[in-house]
Amino acid sequence: MRSPFWFLIPTAAAALTAAVVFSGAAPGAEVEDAQGCGRRIFMRHCVHCHGNQGAGDGLLADRLLPKPRDFTRGRFLLVSGENGVPTLNDLKTTICNGIPGTAMPSFGHLGCGDVEAVAGYVLQLAASGLEEQLVEEIQLNEGEVDLVQVEEMVVERLVPEAEIEIPPPSLAAQSELSPLPLYRKYCADCHGAQGRGDGVREMQDERGQPTKPRDIRDGIFKGGGDFASLYKRIRLGMPGSAMPAFAMSDEEAAVLVALVQRMAQNGGQVPMPEAVQAVWLSELPKGSDAEAWRGIPQVEIPVQPLRWIDEPARSVHVQAAHDGREIAFRMAWELNPASSRQVNAGIQLCNYVDPPFFTGFHGGQQDLCVFRPPQEPPEELKPYIRRIQGTAVAEEGLAEVVLRRPLAPSGDLQCDLRPEAGLRYGQFLIATVGEDQKPAEAFSLWLPIQR
Structure with missing residues (x-):
């Protein structure tokens, strides 16, 4: 029908x-x-x-x-x-x-x-x-x-009406309007005087769920940081969220967009690398501070928080090595908050060309490898959690975790990581525990693991 x-x-x-x-x-x-x-x-x-x-x-x-x-x-x-x-x-x-x-x-x-x-x-x-x-x-x-x-x-x-027209970015440069009064009028109550996301208003979405204004300085914007995307967010808002639409002139909106782009100091989201390359070593490093790691290339991988309010890090640095029998991954990230002392990390591994983002739903060869399994994991994940060897250090604002497992399937490990087994994919998971004892978790997109 x-x-x-x-x-x-x-x-x-x-x-x-x-x-x-x-x-x-x-x-x-x-x-x-x-x-x-x-x-x-x-x-x-x-x-x-x-x-x-x-x-x-x-x-x-x-x-x-x-x-x-x-x-x-x-x-x-x-x-x-x-x-x-x-x-x-x-x-x-x-x-x-x-x-x-x-x-x-x-x-x-x-x-x-x-x-x-x-x-x-x-x-x-x-x-x-x-x-x-x-x-x-x-x-x-x-x-x-x-x-x-x-x-x-x-x-x-x-059904949408006509798309909103985007003025040229040059409109802001040609304007004689002062941007700071506009920012104080439209933005400061939520995003704060300096754009730190620390305004005075308590934020909720349309379902009454608590939410948090963006820290503009991070340069990470939900719909993109280009002129056209920011213009749409300011003029049309974000329906269903606490971000309202604003009735203002094209010139005012263009001036605000230019100011927001100048305030974004940290360059936005880290670009996604193409793959993680595991290099061959005759002997795998024992801990995160082993000298052998210094000669192994690392990639910086962006991660996305499960909870925006509890963001453990913006990216994780990953290195990998194997000796023909075992493979080791070193994961390092900046702690947030810096005082965190409990950390955990894991790697989802699978043989899919098009893997689902969360394991435990689609069969096939897949392992959720962690060295500190959660005490009460979700029921649907229990069959896929594999406890493997690992070490963790959290000090001076930096977390370092090394995970190690056999290349070949053994015991409950299903995913074959031997080089002759073909292309495999990995998803990196990190977690920190702050003083409130609540874990802040984040995950990466899937990446090819080359051996």
Whole structure:
């Protein structure tokens, strides 16, 4: 049966529909295939956080802050439509780039067709969820449901108006407006006088969940730090979050964008390396301070916090070596807070070309290797947790962890890391425990492990 909200199916599916009509094939068959593709990708990569129906209630949702987006509310964070509604391209960009500084990772490794399919499926979830909510509200208040009226309301909430026009960045340079009074008027209450994210207002999103303004100085922005992206965030806000839309002139917004870009001192997110290279050594280093590590190349890998308020680090430095029998990984990161003395680290390893971001859901050869297993791990992860050898040091604001395991499968270790076994992938996990005894955790995207 055709979805009642067929108008939300993405361009690729619409093109397939036209092709079917003109070819004389069975109507709807190709559209269902496109929707099926989107659902398959969603159930593989998105369901763990966003839930089966896209309500933001997946198995991992309680561990994340900000909480995963509830698509059934019909509100999206990053938008370009003048009515605060995302275009299809907005959704595709969010899927490809992720949302830096949150647990929403980049899925840029998916092909363009897959990205468009899952974006369309997300819109379908939003339409279905919004329809149910509107019907319930009408029944509660009026008692009789007009389905045509419901469809019109869904269209109004989910179909974007014209995209907001972006002025040239030169508008800020040509302006005679002073940026600081504008910043104090529009931004300082939340982001603080110096942009540290320490304003006086207590922040909540539309679901009443606590949230935290960005520290502008870090240069890590949810929708990107380029002029056009920041302009959209200031003018259109971030629907569903505590970031409002502001009614101001193009010139005022351009001047504010230029100021925010100057305030961003730390260069933004660390770029993702291509791979982790494990070099061969006749004897593996014993500890994190062993002299042998000095000659091994390291890569800096960006990590994303499970909870934005508890950000353990922005990146982790990784080195790897093997002796033909065992492989060792050295992971080092700056402690936040610097006084932390308890640290932990792990590596998820798998043989997928397209691995899901969280283990324990899709079978295959996969190991979640840690040397300090959690006392009460989630039930779905228990079959995949492997305790391996490791050492950890946390002092002078720096954490250093070395993990070591056999290359070949043995005992409960399933993933074959021997060079002849072919390409393998790893995801790096770090955690610190502050004075409040709450772990602050972060994870990297998947990277090839070359041996």
